[in-house]
Amino acid sequence: MSFINPLKRAYLALEGGFNIAFGSEWNPLYNIGRLSFFFFWVVFISGLYLFIFFDTSLSGAYASVEYMTNEQWYAGGVMRSLHRYASDAAIITIVLHMFREFALGRYNGFRWFSWVTGVPTLWIVITLGITGYWLVWDELGLYVAMLSSQLIDGLPLIPGNMARNFVGNQVSDRFFTLMAFLHLLGQPLFFIFALWLHVKRLSHVKIYAPKGLAVGSFVALLALSLVTPAVSHDAADAGQVTAVLNLDWFYLNVYPLLDYFTAGQTWMITLSITLFLMLLPWFPPKKRDPAAEVHLDYCNGCEQCAEDCPYDAISVQARTDGAKFENEVTVNADLCASCGICVGSCPSSNPFRQKNEILETGIDMPQMPINEIRNRMDEAIKKLKGDSKIIILGCENALDFSKLEAPNVQIIRFFCSGMMPATLVEYALANGADGVFITGCRTGDCYYRFGNLWMDKRFEGSRQPILRRRADRTRIKVFRASATDGKSLRHELAAFQDHIKLLNINDEKTEQPEQAYE
Amino acid sequence: MNKVLRYGLQAFYYALFMLVVWYFSIKPAYHQLAEDQAVITLSFTHATNLREACRKLTQEELMKLAPNMRLPTDCPRERSPLRLELYLDDKLLTKTSAEPPGFYKDQAVNLFKRIKVIAGEHKLQFWMNDDVNVEGATYQYEKMVVLKPEQQLLVDFDKESGGFFAN
Numbered sequence: 123m124s125f126i127n128p129l130k131r132a133y134l135a136l137e138g139g140f141n142i143a144f145g146s147e148w149n150p151l152y153n154i155g156r157l158s159f160f161f162f163w164v165v166f167i168s169g170l171y172l173f174i175f176f177d178t179s180l181s182g183a184y185a186s187v188e189y190m191t192n193e194q195w196y197a198g199g200v201m202r203s204l205h206r207y208a209s210d211a212a213i214i215t216i217v218l219h220m221f222r223e224f225a226l227g228r229y230n231g232f233r234w235f236s237w238v239t240g241v242p243t244l245w246i247v248i249t250l251g252i253t254g255y256w257l258v259w260d261e262l263g264l265y266v267a268m269l270s271s272q273l274i275d276g277l278p279l280i281p282g283n284m285a286r287n288f289v290g291n292q293v294s295d296r297f298f299t300l301m302a303f304l305h306l307l308g309q310p311l312f313f314i315f316a317l318w319l320h321v322k323r324l325s326h327v328k329i330y331a332p333k334g335l336a337v338g339s340f341v342a343l344l345a346l347s348l349v350t351p352a353v354s355h356d357a358a359d360a361g362q363v364t365a366v367l368n369l370d371w372f373y374l375n376v377y378p379l380l381d382y383f384t385a386g387q388t389w390m391i392t393l394s395i396t397l398f399l400m401l402l403p404w405f406p407p408k409k410r411d412p413a414a415e416v417h418l419d420y421c422n423g424c425e426q427c428a429e430d431c432p433y434d435a436i437s438v439q440a441r442t443d444g445a446k447f448e449n450e451v452t453v454n455a456d457l458c459a460s461c462g463i464c465v466g467s468c469p470s471s472n473p474f475r476q477k478n479e480i481l482e483t484g485i486d487m488p489q490m491p492i493n494e495i496r497n498r499m500d501e502a503i504k505k506l507k508g509d510s511k512i513i514i515l516g517c518e519n520a521l522d523f524s525k526l527e528a529p530n531v532q533i534i535r536f537f538c539s540g541m542m543p544a545t546l547v548e549y550a551l552a553n554g555a556d557g558v559f560i561t562g563c564r565t566g567d568c569y570y571r572f573g574n575l576w577m578d579k580r581f582e583g584s585r586q587p588i589l590r591r592r593a594d595r596t597r598i599k600v601f602r603a604s605a606t607d608g609k610s611l612r613h614e615l616a617a618f619q620d621h622i623k624l625l626n627i628n629d630e631k632t633e634q635p636e637q638a639y640e
Numbered sequence: 641m642n643k644v645l646r647y648g649l650q651a652f653y654y655a656l657f658m659l660v661v662w663y664f665s666i667k668p669a670y671h672q673l674a675e676d677q678a679v680i681t682l683s684f685t686h687a688t689n690l691r692e693a694c695r696k697l698t699q700e701e702l703m704k705l706a707p708n709m710r711l712p713t714d715c716p717r718e719r720s721p722l723r724l725e726l727y728l729d730d731k732l733l734t735k736t737s738a739e740p741p742g743f744y745k746d747q748a749v750n751l752f753k754r755i756k757v758i759a760g761e762h763k764l765q766f767w768m769n770d771d772v773n774v775e776g777a778t779y780q781y782e783k784m785v786v787l788k789p790e791q792q793l794l795v796d797f798d799k800e801s802g803g804f805f806a807n
Contacts, residue, residue, distance in 0.1 A: 143649035150653075210661045265672070275752060283750035286683045289794050342654035350662055363754075363792045365673040368666040378670060 133225040134606045137567070146566030148334040150215075153566075154222060158215040160331035160339060164208035168201040169306075176257070178302035180295040183259040184357045191353060203347030206370075209251055211343065213372040216244050220399075228569070230403035231410055232433065232459045235323050241399045243316040250313060251373030253305035259298070262367055264288060264358035267301075269377045276385020289360060323457055325434040326572065411537075412488045413458035416451055418442075420470040421484035423449035426586050427464035430540070432571035433457050436464060436485075451485065461570035462487045462541030466577070469587045471543040473499065474552075487537070495534070499546065502532035503554045510622040512615070513555040515542050517562035519569035521605045526615060538562070540573025544580040544589035547598055557597045557622040559615055564602045574602065596625060678759045678787035680726075684797035687748040688720040688740060688770035689778075717746035720772040727765040728757060759789040766795070766804050779803045 137151045144150065150157055175198055177186035190198025220240065223229045229237040255266045271285035287293055321327045331339065355364065369377070379388045413435070414427075428436040428451050435457035438449045453464075465471050470483040473496040481493040502513055508530030516523050517539040527533050536542050539562030547558045560577075568574045579585030581600070599621075601614040673679065694715040702710045719740040726733045734755055741747045766781040779797075781804035787793060795806045 140653070143646060143653055145646075206665060207658075207661050210665045211657070214657070214660065272752060275750065283683065283685050283752055285752045286685070286750075289681050289683050289792065338650060338654055342658045346658040346662055352665075361792055362790050363673060363679045365671060365675055365677070365790050367670045367672055369670040370666065371664045371668075 127225070127227070129225040130227070131606055133222060134604045137564070138604070138606070141564070141566075144335070146564065148332050148338075149566055150335055150339075151218070151222065153331055153335055154215050154219040156328050156331045157335060157339065158212050158219060159329040160336050161208040161212035161215060163330075164204055164340065164343065165212065166310075168205040168208065171201045172198065172205060173306060176302075178257075178299050180259065180293060180298040183257060183298070183302075184263075184354065187258050187260075187354055191351065195351065199351050200344070200347050203350075203352040204343055205254075206352040207343050207346050209247075209254070210370065210372045211339070212247065213244075213251075216247065220244070224402070226569075231408035232457070234403040236320060237403050238400050239316065239320045239322075241396060243313070243320050245396065246309065246313050246316050248373055250305065250309045251370070253301055253309060255370065255374065256301050257305055258354050259358050261355035261358055261362070261364040262369070263355075264360065265364065265367055265377070266374065267293075269380055272380060273376075273385050273388060276389055278386075293360060323433055324571070325432055411460035413455035413460060414453050414462070414464050414485050415488055416453055416485050417482055418445065418450055418484075420482050421447075421450055421468075422470075423447040423451065424469060424586075425449065425451065426469070427451055427467040427485050430463050430467040430572070430576050430585075432461065432463065432573075433459045435459070453485070459570060460487065460489075460537065461573060462490070462537040463570060463573050463576060465492060466541045466543050466573075466580070467587070468543075472545045472587075473543065473549040474545060487541075490537070492543070495536075495546065496549070498534050499550060500553070502534055503550065505532050506530060506555065509626065510619045511554065511556045512559050512619060512622065513550045513557075514559045514561065514615075515539070515546070515550075516560070517569065517573065520561060520563045521603050521608060521611065523561060523608075523611060526612065530619075531615070538568070538570045538573035540568075540570065540576045542577065544577075544587055544593075547589060548593045551594060551597055556626060557599065557618060559618050560598070560600045561603055561611060564604050564607075567604070597622065673756055673790060676759050676789055677756050678789060678791040678793065680755045680757055680764070680787075680793045680795060682724075682726070682751060682753040682755070682795045684795075685748050685750050686722065686770065686797055686799065688722050689773070690716065691718045691720050691772055692716045717744045719746055719749075720770055722749045722751070723769045724751070725767040726755065727763075727767070729763050730765070733757070757787065759787045759791065761786045764795075764806065768797075768804075781806075 133151075137149065140149045140151050146152060172190065175186055175190050175194070177183055187202070190202055192199070223233070223237065252266055252270060256263050256270070268285055268288045271288060274284050275282065287297055330336070355367065369375075376388065376392060379391065383391065423438070423441065425438050428438050435454050436451050437454065439452055441447055441450050443450070464485045465483065465487055468484040471486075471492045473481060473492075475481060481496050483492045486492055499513070503511075506513075506529070508528075510530055512531045514523060514526060514531060514533045516533065516535055518535040518537065520539075523533065539560060542560070547560070550558050562574045562577070563569055565574065565578075576585055578600070580587060581589045581598075583589070583591070599614070599618045601611060601618075603611045694713045696713055697711075702712070721740070722736075722738045724736045724738075726735075734753065736751065736753065738749045738751060739745060740749050762785055764781075764783050764785050766779070767777045768779040769776065770778050783806055785793060785806060793806055795804060797804050
């Protein structure tokens with residue numbers, strides 16, 4: 123058995139467990155980024171409501187929050203609780219999102235940009251939460267103000283004594299209003315910019331959670347808000363230091379460090395963790411594979427590859443070679459993930475073409491060109507022996523299926539199941555394979571985001587280039603599996619082999635009378 | 641899987657998630673102070689004395705300078721470090737030394753320190769030196785204070801008003 127990172131194994135097991143309850147479409151772990159977006163929407167909408175009633179002055183802030191919490195508990199109170207709990211839930215989903223990408227090895231190589239921009243986005247969210255607690259101006263707000271100021275005072279090159287503003291009776295109303303401005307406008311703008319940057323290298327970005335997941339999460343948040351509404355501490359009193367505080371550990375976890383370290387040391391700890399996380403993609407550095415190459419002689423500018431590219435690496439431009447087509451595509455090598463999905467998207471990647479010549483296509487992977495794929499297929503079919511000859515077409519990033527190879531089972535690996543042209547399946551069946559068994563990442567998850575989804579759509583006939591209707595579906599099996607699903611995969615393959623045997627027997631029975639007739 | 645069981649399992653996961661959200665949004669409670677403690681907050685900004693006094697330049701030194709730069713005195717900008725000791729009931733509670741900030745160490749020292757103490761009646765004493773050319777204290781302060789639990793006693797310093805004051 124091949125070695126699988128224990129972290130990856132544990133995470134995949136967890137995802138599998140969630141699949142049982144939620145199915146792949148609503149699995150929160152497959153939609154963890156979208157779920158974070160959902161919580162942000164809840165925070166945004168509830169925040170808009172709170173802003174209507176919130177008094178941004180030092181003297182009025184606490185009273186206005188208390189009014190919403192107690193007098194208007196059915197609306198303002200619920201909104202406040204939704205605002206708080208959705209913010210907390212977002213921290214969990216963001217951290218899980220990071221953990222997932224790390225555990226599944228999806229943070230380095232071409233993904234470095236999303237990872238590196240994601241880490242500071244988390245800090246921006248945390249600072250948003252911090253100013254949010256500040257604005258309530260209760261004992262916790264005072265604590266947050268005081269310790270945040272101590273931290274800022276600990277920064278070099280920023281002279282001043284900001285913490286002094288929060289002792290005695292010298293708190294400035296103007297300063298408080300500045301914090302309100304930061305929380306309500308300044309930081310959200312930064313946050314939106316950070317999010318935009320984070321997803322900049324992705325295409326088809328979805329910022330809405332699947333309906334079922336959104337409804338479930340909202341009902342859960344609402345129930346929590348009604349059962350245990352968010353409440354304030356007593357009003358801030360600069361002459362007092364509250365002994366016991368109910369800290370929100372999702373946002374305020376840094377402050378207790380100041381009991382043990384100076385502000386400078388706390389910054390060092392925080393910045394070291396940030397830097398460590400941001401540099402993770404280069405420990406060790408991951409070698410990048412060659413990018414896809416466009417062959418204009420075989421490109422008619424249909425734009426399907428640009429539409430399918432999960433990383434926005436392919437763009438459309440006016441034709442440059444004088445051919446009769448209007449457009450052509452071009453690949454940005456810096457953005458290319460070398461997933462090969464574009465090869466599967468290109469209608470020219472049809473192995474039935476140029477039968478006795480070198481097969482060329484409109485967009486190809488130099489490390490595994492379409493011609494080599496067809497050659498491998500021809501060789502694999504030649505090697506097949508036995509009564510149920512199966513070709514396995516699989517994604518090498520999903521799981522290790524090399525041990526399934528047998529005299530009657532031959533394997534062809536792809537970078538992604540989306541790289542496989544649909545016509546290749548027909549080609550295998552037409553040239554001697556009894557069945558084609560396709561495997562790749564679990565439904566709802568894909569190492570390259572959309573490879574398995576596009577493949578499914580091509581097979582359904584809803585996305586070009588399609589698997590033609592005349593392809594015998596009874597001899598095609600798609601089984602999605604992750605690195606921990608080896609046992610199920612073997613079981614499914616065995617069942618498929620039995621099924622093919624039966625089909626072969628039935629075919630022989632129906633063919634014999636015809637042969638006799640002839 | 642049975643639909644009811646599936647939704648039941650989903651409800652369980654949502655409940656578990658919300659339990660984690662709720663718990664860490666307020667718990668475990670953070671004990672900033674013990675119930676019998678108060679806080680002495682030392683907070684002031686003070687420009688310490690210059691390290692060196694202004695010196696009158698000699699004629700020879702002046703002649704070496706460009707005509708428009710010939711100021712009769714040379715006044716180094718660097719200020720003295722601030723050294724401070726706080727005694728509570730004659731026992732040393734904290735000792736701090738701070739260099740003036742800035743590239744030329746010429747800016748005012750900002751001091752902010754929170755010290756947890758047991759509530760009750762105490763003799764509070766401060767000893768401070770803000771001049772390297774003076775041996776011993778340049779400012780001293782002593783006061784009997786009664787601190788209630790969770791009270792914050794602010795100790796400030798203002799040179800113009802004569803030094804330390806606590807309220």
